[in-house]
Amino acid sequence: MxxxxxxxxxxxxxxxxxxxxxxxxxxxxxxxxxxxxxxxxxxxxxxxxxxxxxxxVSCLGHGHPEVLAAMHAQIDRLAYAHTSFFTTEVAEELADVLIASAPAGMSHVYFVSGGSEAMEAALKMARQYFVEIGQPQRRHFVARRQSYHGNTLGALAVGGNAWRRAQFEPLLIDVAHVAPCYEYRDRAPDETPEAYGQRLVAELEQSFARLGPENVMAFVAETVGGATAGVLPPVPGYFKGIRELCDRHGILLILDEVMCGMGRTGTLHACEQEGVVPDLLAIAKGLGGGYQPIGAVLAQKKLVDVFRAGSGLFQHGHTYLGHAVACAAALAVQRVI
Structure with missing residues (x-):
């Protein structure tokens, strides 16, 4: 042809x-x-x-008139401006909306083009944070088996999907994996849900001790399990125990809510129901509803302040992050939600 x-x-x-x-x-x-x-x-x-x-992805279905109208209006004004040189009104407005409803202490939003990119950015934020505060020896992530965090190499490394990882194993960074919170399969008959959760927290503490807690950057987990193990809600107290453990050792908590976040569990962010606040929170699918490729990392102010006072930059970026039409689509989706 x-x-x-x-x-x-x-x-x-x-x-x-x-x-x-x-x-x-x-x-x-x-x-x-x-x-x-x-x-x-x-x-x-x-x-x-x-x-x-x-x-x-398509939380509002296809062809929603308000989302389409917002995208048309934005593309008529401005489709793209590189974020090394410009910001846009729509990106600033979307960030304001997301932070207004974010977990306590979140101050900034880093826009990307999807869930895997969001997780990659979160991992690199964690590493740079510790370099900036003079703890470059922290080099380990701990995550969970039977998890899924994306298909890019960093996200695949922290993920626990054995089939997806197998042929790419030689390319992946070494990550320690602990048991998932899988009450249906793994809670003992004589064990309460709370006791089961504390057993998992103790396993995580043993993993930190084995690596040396001063060498660990972050614990990474889906708040509610998604694409690998199915929909796995945490048992009561599990994430509170993890938050306390991470705080004790100065380890960051990265929660992946790419699939379970943005209203999927009855609150905008699934971690709200667990009574915990992560240091970094990845969102994507329900953010833009499939109308444009978009994802984001919500970051705690204490991390952003370190970057600002230190190097003054995040040493990371993609051509299409903060894309104006994608931000317009996501802003319209969130207004409908």
Whole structure:
């Protein structure tokens, strides 16, 4: 087919004819052409119930008029400005909205383009924080088995999905993994939920002791388990115990709410129901509802103040972070929520 020629009518894309490097290379994919509400429609006119919202993303469904209007209005004004040189009104407004409803002490939002990027940024923030305060020996993360934090290398390293990690293991940083909070499988018959949670906290403390707590940067966990183990809520007191343990040793708590956050559990942030406040909080899927690629890290003021008083910069960045149209979409989604 000549460049610039119209695409021939098709109802599906065959793996032998596509030039797209699809995630599945042996399957014929239906050609999605429209979406409205809870349904997607392919080129043959077949309608699908988008029951899982893609990858748990489309919290407002497809084609929400207020979100579309906000995106149109933003793209007519400004689609993109590089964040090394400019900020935008819409990014500032979205950050204000997110901080107004954030856990106590959160002061700043670092925008990225998705959940994996948010987790990568959080990991690097933790490392730079300890370098800035004169503790460069802190080099270890501790996370949980049967967890999922994304597919980029840092996020994959802290994640505990064995199948996803296996072939990339030689590329991953060494991370200590402890048991997940999986009451259904792992709580002993004679053990209360609270006692089970404290047993897990004790296991984490043993992991810190083995590494040397002065060498540990952060404990990383999904507040509610997501893409690997299923929906695993923490037992009462589990995260409070972890917060106290981390505080005792000056270790940061990074919570991954990419999937479970932004209203998915009945409060905007799942950690609100646990009565704990993390040092860094990653959000994404429900932030933009699938209308544009966006994620974010919410950071405690004490961390941001260290960066500001020290090097004055976060040594990290991506071309599309803080994208104006993505921020406009997310702001509209949050207003509807």
């Amino acid at each position: 000549n460049i610039g020629s119209p695409i021939p009518p098709a109802t599906a894309v065959h793996p032998d004819t596509t030039h797209v490097f699809h995630r599945q290379l042996q399957h014929q994919l239906p050609l999605a052409v429209s979406g409205r509400g809870i349904t997607l429609t392919d080129a043959s006119g077949k309608t699908y119930l988008d029951a899982c919202g893609g990858a748990a």
